[in-house]
Amino acid sequence: MRMRRYNNILPAFVIVVLLCLGLAIPANAADFRYSMGLRGEMATVTGGDEAKFPLRSAYGISLGYAMSERWDIGLSLTWYDLYDDSLATSSFSFRNNNSHTERQFRATRLGVNVKRYLLPMGGFFNLSVGAGGGLLIWRTLDASVDTVLKVTGSHNETVDYASTEVIVSGLIGAEFALSHRLALNLDIHTDYLTGAGTEFSDQINSKRDRWLLGSSLTLTLSFGSTNFQRGWPSQRAWSVVNPEPARKSEAMVDSDGDGVADSDDNCNNTPGGVLVDRKGCPLDSDRDGIFDGLDDCEGTDPRAQGTLDVFGCPADSDFDGIPDYLDNCPHNKIGAIVDSRGCPLDSDADGIPDGLDDCPETLYVVDVDPNGCIDLTVFSKPMVMNIDYAPGSFEVDLANLDRLRELARVLNFVPDIKLEINGYTDNIGTTRVNQALSEKRARRVRDYLVAMDVAAARIRVVGRGESNFVASNQTEAGRAKNRRIEIIFYK
Incomplete structure (x- = not known):
């Protein structure tokens, strides 16, 4: 109880310290490169x-670094403790009553994001957009006993319902300046849980929540003076303290703040931050339609025309490191390893790209599951071999020998699978003769598998004789179906 009381007092104490620092430290003309903040958040997981x-x-802390006039990079650490409600009709309802709780979602989010401000710097209010990613360290607990739930893993094993998972994020935000150093940031972020780092079965992945949504309020303190200054040139000019008021003439008026007087400016409405020529008109050195000064990728390859983003950089739709204009496969799944043309590599030719393949050395021409591993469902039912035996013979025909070779390839790749070979006959002949013949036929199949490097200790041979008929013995076609080998697989 005492520790819980301290946890409630600590955020309030940090807020008071930030307010005191922000209001007590005198302002100056320089902007600040660093920031730290305390955040509170309302959040849910859904999907x-x-x-x-x-x-x-939820609550957390954040650190920020100003990379340039409009670009910031931020690091945040947030703690979540969410409870389900069996009576809730939506994930976007408010409820603090835990009487109907069955599950608890406990998580720690470590996020990195890059943010761009949309309005001129230096004002009371600004808007921003950003993107990023990070790690979500989470676990789902049984709320009644506070223990981690157990679920089925990707290889049908039992695993903890917990993971350290890669997330990708997007955010929009608004900033309100409280003083020269203090600001209040209202952000809405959307995190997608990519599945990278998890080892759950397809059934669990199809049902679990994949979106973490949150709306946060952060009190931010800026510190550390820097050589660069945010804001429009006109705003910075007002902050300069001159010993005497400057005498402005008509020739000195520069209404668009581009450094070229209106009397010499052929382009009087140039957007802020754009580099201009001596006539005051915007420069676009790489001719991509994004003016220099606002172009984050100057010198863009002319071949990238038509595939640029709003910042003048070549787009990479599938985040594989190959820009779209050079990418022959621009719609890859995120995480796939690609070649120099942007197309997925698949070293074992199983249809699952490297980077997403949990078993990258699978045998060729073998069915695999969505994770790229051998599909073990092939062993879930018996393998029936209707062998074209000559009367009284126990030799395997050529068609079924090919099936045994393919079976041996797979069995040698999954050594924990064992098998029982059952031999059956029709009712022609005596019961004693047919019993011995069924055993010989089953042992002959075993001998072929052993010759193909399947360990004899994994194989059990049973002669079933005249039993378990699957068709009528009154016809030749029915008797052919009854003369068979059935292989049952087990662990």
């Missing part, structure tokens, strides 16, 4: 069919 988690409060 799945397992449970509904109403909005709950």
Whole structure:
């Protein structure tokens, strides 16, 4: 109880310290390169069919670094403790009553994002957009006993319902300046849980929540003076303290703040931050339609025309490191390893790209599951071989020998699978003769598999004789179906 009381007091104490620092330290003309903040958040996880988690409060801390006039990079650490509600109709409801709780979602989010401000710097209010990613370290607990739930893993094993998972994020935000150093940031972020780092079965992945949504309020303190200054040139000019008021003539008026007087400016409405020529008109050195000064990728290859983003940089739709204008496969799944043309590599030719393939050395021409590993469902039912035996013979025909070779390839790749070979006959002949013949036929199949490097210790041979008929013995076609080998697989 005492520790919980300290956890409630600590955020309030940090807020008071930030306010005191922001209001007590005198302002100056320089901007600040660094910032730190304390954040509160309302959050939920959604997108799945397992449970509904109403909005709950979360808290965290953040650090920021100003890379340039409009670009910031931020690091945040947030703690979540969400409870489901069996009576909730939506994940976007508010409920603090835990009486209907069955599950608890406990997570720590470590995020990195790059943010761009949309309005001129230096004002009371600004808007921003950003993107990023990070790690979400989470686990789902049984709320009644506070233990981690167990689920089925990707290889049908039992695993903890927990993971350290890669996320990708997007955010929009608004900033309100409280003083020269203090600001209040309202952000809405959307995190997608990519699945990278998890090892759950397809059934679990299809039902679990994949979106973490949050709306946060952060009190931010800026510090550390820097040589660059944010804001429009006109705003910075007002901050310069001159010993005498400057005498302005008509020739000195520069209404668009581009450094060229209106009397010499042929382009009086140039946007802020754009580099201009001596006549005051915007420069576009790489002719990509994005003016120099606002172009984050000057010198763009002319071949990239038509595939640029709003910042003048070549787009990479599938985030594979190959820009779209050079990418022959621009719609790859995120995480796939690609070649120099941007197309996925698949070293074992199983249809699952390297980077997404959990078993990158699978045998050729073998069915695999969505994770690129051998599809073990082939062993879930018996393998029936209707062998074209000559009367009284136990030799395997050529067509079924090919099937045995393919079976041996797979069995040698999954050594924990064992098998029982059952031999059957029709009812022609005596029961005693047919019993011995069925055993010989089953042993002959075993001998072929052993010759193909399948360990004899993994194989059990059973002669079933005249039993378990699958067709009528009154016809030749029916008797042919009854003369068979059935291989049962088990662990």
